[in-house]
Amino acid sequence: MSQITRLLLAPARLSAHGPELTHSIGVVVDDARVYWGDCHLPAATDGPPAGRVLDVMASALVGQELSDFRELCASIPAIDAATLEQSGAFIGAGQQALLAAVAATRQQTAAETLAEAYGFPAPQHAPIEVPLFLEISDFAATAERIDRMLALRPAAVGYRLTGGQVAEAIGPNAEYLQRFVRELAGRIATQADGEGGWPAIYLGLNGALGALVGDPRRQLGQVLGHCAGLQSAVGGLDLYLEDPFVLDDAIAQPALFHQLKDYCRRSSAFDKQPFLVARAPGHDHDSVSAYGDIGAVDGLVFDLAAGWSIDRLMTQLVALRGAGARAIISHSTLELVSHHWPATIADMAIAGATALLLSYDHSPNSQLATTTGRIAEVTAWLGRGNG
Numbered sequence: 001m002s003q004i005t006r007l008l009l010a011p012a013r014l015s016a017h018g019p020e021l022t023h024s025i026g027v028v029v030d031d032a033r034v035y036w037g038d039c040h041l042p043a044a045t046d047g048p049p050a051g052r053v054l055d056v057m058a059s060a061l062v063g064q065e066l067s068d069f070r071e072l073c074a075s076i077p078a079i080d081a082a083t084l085e086q087s088g089a090f091i092g093a094g095q096q097a098l099l100a101a102v103a104a105t106r107q108q109t110a111a112e113t114l115a116e117a118y119g120f121p122a123p124q125h126a127p128i129e130v131p132l133f134l135e136i137s138d139f140a141a142t143a144e145r146i147d148r149m150l151a152l153r154p155a156a157v158g159y160r161l162t163g164g165q166v167a168e169a170i171g172p173n174a175e176y177l178q179r180f181v182r183e184l185a186g187r188i189a190t191q192a193d194g195e196g197g198w199p200a201i202y203l204g205l206n207g208a209l210g211a212l213v214g215d216p217r218r219q220l221g222q223v224l225g226h227c228a229g230l231q232s233a234v235g236g237l238d239l240y241l242e243d244p245f246v247l248d249d250a251i252a253q254p255a256l257f258h259q260l261k262d263y264c265r266r267s268s269a270f271d272k273q274p275f276l277v278a279r280a281p282g283h284d285h286d287s288v289s290a291y292g293d294i295g296a297v298d299g300l301v302f303d304l305a306a307g308w309s310i311d312r313l314m315t316q317l318v319a320l321r322g323a324g325a326r327a328i329i330s331h332s333t334l335e336l337v338s339h340h341w342p343a344t345i346a347d348m349a350i351a352g353a354t355a356l357l358l359s360y361d362h363s364p365n366s367q368l369a370t371t372t373g374r375i376a377e378v379t380a381w382l383g384r385g386n387g
Helices: 050-061 069-074 081-106 110-118 143-151 166-170 175-191 208-213 220-233 252-266 285-292 310-323 340-352 366-382
Strands: 004-012 022-029 033-040 132-137 156-160 200-204 239-242 275-279 299-303 326-330 355-359
Touching: 004 050, 022 050, 022 081, 033 081, 033 340, 050 081, 069 081, 069 110, 069 310, 081 110, 081 310, 081 340, 110 310, 110 340, 132 143, 132 200, 132 366, 143 156, 143 175, 156 175, 166 175, 166 208, 175 200, 175 220, 208 220, 220 239, 220 252, 252 275, 252 285, 275 326, 285 299, 285 310, 299 310, 310 326, 310 340, 326 340, 340 355, 340 366, 355 366
Parallel strands: 132 156, 132 355, 156 200, 200 239, 239 275, 275 299, 299 326, 326 355
Antiparallel strands: 004 022, 022 033
């Protein structure tokens, strides 16, 4: 059995004296092969030096056999809870390299390795269906860019609110947002040709409906009315509403989601129920189970930039599947890291049969190209005996 013989650290700079832009961690196997993972760190991050984190990881991993991915991840100790952002990023890069090494040793794709490790059905050559949700932020949204996004035939077309002036942005009664959604649904109807179904509309609301009513806990009926108005605006299309409100209380947030979901189910204002989606506040078990245990939402969005841990996120995907809710994987800083992470989130989505939420703010979009390229590569590999 192959063994880990060394770890390497490769900080990337534009010049010899420039700041470190990304860090790559290499897992050396049998002193003959190296497999890489990477991470991006904010310039002002305080935390343990990269070398110290690498030493802790090396003491846990060097000499171990490349057998089980989950066991290797579990062997890496927590570095420092007070500096989790930085140490967690390095650990995520190490997990990424470990995944590549284990998959290569087993002569599998990384998606197959993850599915096997976490008890998901083995990916099948079908071709693989990974729903791709493409979204554009309010500051980047133009008619031309939205049309280009529609031409790619995503499973959902998204629009994300980013500003703080809510009433000015969406209207005092959300009428501006409803008008935009109605026009977007019209563009979808104009461009759709009936093949492959029509995309859903995905709204990243960033708490806007709650901010509009002031106190969503006291004015949940008004939030419900805005949700009904948006659902009416999309016509017969599916509608995803992500974080219509955001509360500071980690317990009250899923409870209010559960109440809103129940209101939507019982209200006669809806011809079709919207899908209520929340951004997972973290990848720890308690934060995810707070939603899953009570069926508070129809789906949870896991942003890898908030946790970086492949192992922790895959574990939560298992728990969420048991709760009957949908998982959506995103990475809000993919454009800031190298090509490894877009491919890795594709592997995770294939293994866990989840959707991917990708930004279309930038063009050309290397994130989208790398992610879809990885899905095509895995499909080709799994179907190699059918050609």
